[in-house]
Amino acid sequence: MFIRTIVAAALATAGLAALPSAAYAASAAYTPERVCGPGFARVADGHRAIRARSGAVFGHVYLMYSKRSGDNCVAAIKGAFVGRKTVTGAYLEVRGGGRSEDEQRYRYYAETGHIDGSWKCVRFEGWMRDPSGRTYAWGGRKGWGNCGG
Template identity: 35%
Template sequence: MQRSRAIAGSAVLAAAGIATMGLATTASAAPASAAAYNGACGTGYRVVNSLPVTGKGTVYLMYSAKTGKNCVVTVRNSPGKPVFLYTYLGPSDGSSDTVFDSGNYTSYAGPVYLAAKGRCVDWGGTVETVSVSVSGSNCGRLAPGVVTHR
């Protein structure tokens, strides 16, 4: 009787070890998560829209009700060696110049700012060779179906 308990106990421990190894393997195989907004625009700005840069990062559009300014930043999913990053923001009506930032950066491009209270904006960004953009959005209010990431 003692021996069968020992064998049963060993089988339970072995099964627990295999289950633990399976969990560890699953956790390490998880894909990289999407880039989170990094706070680059400063205090008082909140995310009002975002665009995924497929598999590479996210472009965030922020707004500050206090200043009436929009801000855009393009954030990589996985910071590392410098790669080409670009971010831009402009008024849809062409009433002022588009502002942009570009270069070989390790984690993000921007922030860029534009006073655009009550105006539609064009904005977007690039990570390496993948670009995304939106024209005529966020016209002084949250657009329907706004995507936010935290």
């Protein structure tokens, strides 16, 4: 208890909060499993950082799959500018099975919706812009993958 008090006092003196910001806490509540819904799980090789040309990470994009329904879903979850409406998008394409795209000014994430992808190859993308709209960040897989069902 004594050590915790000293650490909290040192952080307060330095002007740092001991607790995460409200925006960070809100974004941490959005996981790809929560965004895509019950039964969806992360796909192997289905995670990419959404990076600007400078290397700055704006968020992460996840390819999700439900064994029960055979559906795929993509969630692009913000890590920068959380809580502020900025252009955020997600894209999913299933070879021979359609595509879904979602792009708007979101506070926390974009999500494609569900597309049947059982035993079909898929590709996915996520993107974001900074509040000024000048800096663009992208992540995903342009080639086909996850073809095994």
